[in-house]
Amino acid sequence: MKKSLLALAALSVFAGVAHAQSSVTLYGIIDEDVNITTNSGGKHLYNLSSGAMQGTRWGVRGTEDLGGGLKAIFVLENGFDPTTGKLGQGGLEFGRQAYVGLSSQFGTVTLGRQYDSVVDYVGPLEAGDQWGGYISAHPGDVDNFNNSYRTNNTVKYTSANYGGLTLGGTYSFGGVAGNFSQNQIWSLGAGYTNGPLVLGVGYLNARTPSSPNGLFGNGTTATGTLPVTTPVYAGFQSANTYQVIGTGGAYTFGAATIGATYSNIKFMDLGSNGASAFQRGDTATFNNAEINFRYQLTPALLLGTAFDYTKGSEVAEANGKSNAGAKYYQFSAGADYFLSKRTDLYLIGVYQKASGTDSTNHSAVAAITNLAPSANDRQFTARVGIRLKF
Template sequence: MRNCLLVGGCAAILAGPAWAQSSVTLYGSIDVGVDFVSNSQGKHLFQEAAGKRQPDRWGLLIKEDLGGGNTAFARLESGFLTNTGAQINPTSFFNRDAYVGLSNDRWGSLSLGNINDYIYQYVGRLNNAVPGISSFYTPGNLDGLANTRALNNSLKYETINYHGFQAGAMNAFGNQAGDFSSGRQYSVGAQYANYGAQVGVAYTMSHDRTADIFGTFGLGSLLGQPLKSGTMFNASRYSTLAAGASVKIGYFTPHVTYSGVKLENAKGSTTLNNYQAGVNIDLSRGNGFYILGLSANHSLFQGLTVNQYNVFLTDYLSKSTQVYVGAGLQRATGPGARAAQFGYQPSTSTNQTVARVGINHMF
């Protein structure tokens, strides 16, 4: 009896407080396909590539019910490439998300760590690339609608979801002694999702951030800075305003997105304007099995015009597995223009076509 009491007491201690209910969810996405690129630095390209429909990733979502409407939570998420097994960022293991926080069912949530901004969270899902393929994003993803960078050293607040409406603000500290603004980033946003309609708007400002202007547009200089392959443009202020909306009308879901990227330094400023519109069509008449998407992008920057026309078709074999095919045709015009779809090497001409067939499994 004494031994039983000891064992029972130890088990109770190891189990922790009786009122705490916790859960750990393992999740992720695996996406692999075959691409054709009509002009990749002057040559045709056939390749196997990963993460072009959904980013390859795995993560842990941890939640603990503290009682009284309070919850502790944490998320750790890492990106990788299925076709090689390599990490997306070899210097940062949890490069996509790494944060911990507390939430209250009346006052919202507060989190700290490496966190995505509101441009991606509130507007990114309304982009042509969702549920298309990554090359449907705007040139170079300079607006951040694709999740390629989270904000380090962030403090983020978000309201509760009130009848479909949510808003938030975040600050990413630069961690520079004596200079609060150096390297600092901040973001604000709001979204609404209800009755088949979705609307998102967000603004992000970054101090002392770089942009690959040469790799995206082939420009040899910008605002007094000479550029070449491997040389990034250094912006003292890098701001993005983005807004998007979609609405479900029967079997059709039309959507629009705008983003404006303003780059500034001591010489002045310039703005990249991106306009996107499209429609997703449920060919299975409301069952969601076959989705056809048609969309177009129009971008203006430094006398250059970039137009892209996209089409994709998805067969949802289940809620977690899909096979798909998609293609994008991009044409650039203006002085020294060249086509360069996001995620691929630039063309040596003003035209570039990217086509892909692949399979995506989510867990």
């Protein structure tokens, strides 16, 4: 009897240790706001929406200690709209992230639906990922800094931290029999943090992005419909390759932080993936530059402002004429007041002006990210919202 009791006690101890070495955490964000948009297809719009500051979500993350510094990890993250209760990301159950992998002192390898390296290393340096939300993202989120598109079927590596330097990369299988390159996506990136200085660089390459299961296609929705509606680049969906090169940096001095980002975006080999209004084989190029500034006025109050400039290149039309390209000027400002560590109130305003000829071969109209395009070259939106984290 004593031996049995001792054995039972020993098993209980080991079970307790195993439980202590594993963890599962439920987390989330609920973000809801009241909006005014001065020109939504030609009319003023007043409405409720979700996720102006951060996408509303709930998720589960877990780790299991396998010994010897090796851990198994997983994340399942759902996006939803509290305004209506419907699922986000086109109706996908875990449309934000869904992956499993292993982590050690040599780095982390994960498999599933994940973020690319541009999102990981450069995205956090733009105003939209800080205090400005998706409406402060670059027009149409043309460089994906604000994570409009996730990658499916992805193998991802993230290095350990080497004196402030981290490296990473992703590879997404196209999954098409007999065609290795169709829908293929890959990215590389690096980040460096040293005291007040933060730097990031990233590269993203997506083949046949608008085809089924491509980056712009039903790889990001449940219905299979193409989500690209912004006139900023909707006319370039016939491209064979979508490429982004991005870099950025930020420096903090006292309560102030100044930052900047730059991206070069190419829609390459137009006409290779569907009909095009432009000459087959041409490339449409965008260059984007942002400068942003934030100031922690008090421990509870953060202020921010940013200016973004996007310039599209000339593209030859199918009739031989030249499309002069579009230009977008965007100003953002915001204030974020923290009621507690988990709950804050915010105000964001964005103004955009457009000129030139856009990707649809029409006079460019203002098109703030994720809003219905304006009927003319100007658009303003303001958001007042509340965000709660748990």
